[in-house]
Amino acid sequence: MLASRQRVLVVEDDQKTASIIKAYLEKDSYAVTLAHDGEEGLEAARRDAPDLVVLDLLLPGLNGLTVCRALRAYSSVPIIILTALTTEQDKLAGLDLGADDYVTKPFSPRELVARVRSVLRRTSDETLPRSSGPLTYRDLTLNSRAQNVTAQGREVHLTPTEFSVLQVLMQDPGHLFTRSQLVEKALGYDYEGLERTIDVHILNLRRKIESGPNRQKYIITVYGRGYKLGDMP
Numbered sequence: 001m002l003a004s005r006q007r008v009l010v011v012e013d014d015q016k017t018a019s020i021i022k023a024y025l026e027k028d029s030y031a032v033t034l035a036h037d038g039e040e041g042l043e044a045a046r047r048d049a050p051d052l053v054v055l056d057l058l059l060p061g062l063n064g065l066t067v068c069r070a071l072r073a074y075s076s077v078p079i080i081i082l083t084a085l086t087t088e089q090d091k092l093a094g095l096d097l098g099a100d101d102y103v104t105k106p107f108s109p110r111e112l113v114a115r116v117r118s119v120l121r122r123t124s125d126e127t128l129p130r131s132s133g134p135l136t137y138r139d140l141t142l143n144s145r146a147q148n149v150t151a152q153g154r155e156v157h158l159t160p161t162e163f164s165v166l167q168v169l170m171q172d173p174g175h176l177f178t179r180s181q182l183v184e185k186a187l188g189y190d191y192e193g194l195e196r197t198i199d200v201h202i203l204n205l206r207r208k209i210e211s212g213p214n215r216q217k218y219i220i221t222v223y224g225r226g227y228k229l230g231d232m233p
Contacts, residue, residue, distance in 0.1 A: 005031040006120060009050040011041030011067065012082065013059050021054065024109040025116065038062025042070055045077070052078040052120055054112070057085065057094060065097060072098040078119045078160045082107070088196065095200040100161040101187075102197075118188045123147070123160040135170040137229055140209060140218055142170050151209040151218075158208065161187065165201050166209075169219065169229040178226040202227055 008030045012018040015036070022032045033048055035041040038059045045053060053071065057064035068079055081094035084105040094102055100119050103112050134143045141150045147163065149156045158166065164186040168177065177185070179198045187197075202219060210217050220228050 005029055006051040007031045007033065007048060008052050008054060008116060009033050009035065009041065009044050009048065010054045011035045011038070011044075011059065011064070012054070012056045013037060014056075020109055021112060024113050028113050028117070030116070038064070038067045041067055045071060045075070050077060051123075052080065052116060054080050054082065054116065055094075055099070056082045058083075065093060068094055068097045068099055072159075076157050076159055078123060080112070080115055080119060082112075092196065092200050095197055096204070098159055098204060100159050119160060121188075122164045122186075135167070137170055137173050137218065140170070142167055149209070156208045158205070162201055162205050162208070165198065166205055169227065172229075174228060174230040176222055176226050176228045182227065198227075 008025055010018055010021050010025070010032060012021065012034070013036050018034050018036065022034055025032045033044055033050065035044045038061045041053075041055065041059070042062070044050075055064050055067060059067065062070075064081060064083075068081065071077060071079065079094075079099040081099045081102045082105060083090060083094065083102055101115055103115055134141055136142075139152050142163075143149070144167065149158055149163065149166065165182060168182060168185045179196070182198045186201075202221075206219060210219070218229055220230055222228060
């Protein structure tokens with residue numbers, strides 16, 4: 001029996017762009033649903049439970065940031081945002097709300113498909129060794145097979161990218177990772193976005209797993225060098 005195809009929801013108001021994205025994704029064996037505004041996108045996401053959402057930021061009605069925020073209120077579905085905005089802050093805005101990756105317009109459809117493939121690969125148990133077991137650090141536990149994290153006895157819902165970043169850190173406690181090393185290990189060799197995306201994912205991780213005013217119980221910033229899981233220097 002053939003495995004069911006992974007489902008991608010594309011929320012893009014430009015009909016031509018949406019059709020091109022759909023054609024390239026279907027050529028790569030994904031099942032694709034299109035939505036052309038924010039309200040339609042949220043309805044489709046709730047109805048179809050896609051494996052990944054490709055989300056344009058500049059949508060009529062509810063904009064992409066609003067849609068991203070609404071999705072993150074109840075779901076950890078991977079989200080790749082499409083943005084025609086050019087400043088670094090604009091590119092990072094969607095990540096700050098919990099998106100996993102971004103692609104800047106104009107873009108190559110092949111690049112987008114590669115990003116979709118990369119993000120979905122990070123959610124797949126097929127990339128994990130069969131013998132992998134839970135990772136623990138103090139009262140923080142990450143279970144690769146169950147794809148869940150608990151911190152201080154409570155379950156924490158992470159996006160696939162946040163999960164990957166935390167997994168890299170927990171596999172080698174005390175090791176100092178530079179931004180570029182975290183990009184390579186957590187996002188993949190083929191990632192071509194800003195290295196600063198790691199800073200945003202670390203910030204989001206801290207919001208979810210840390211407590212206290214300084215939010216550095218687990219993940220430590222070594223200024224000018226990178227991040228590690230361990231005690232304050």
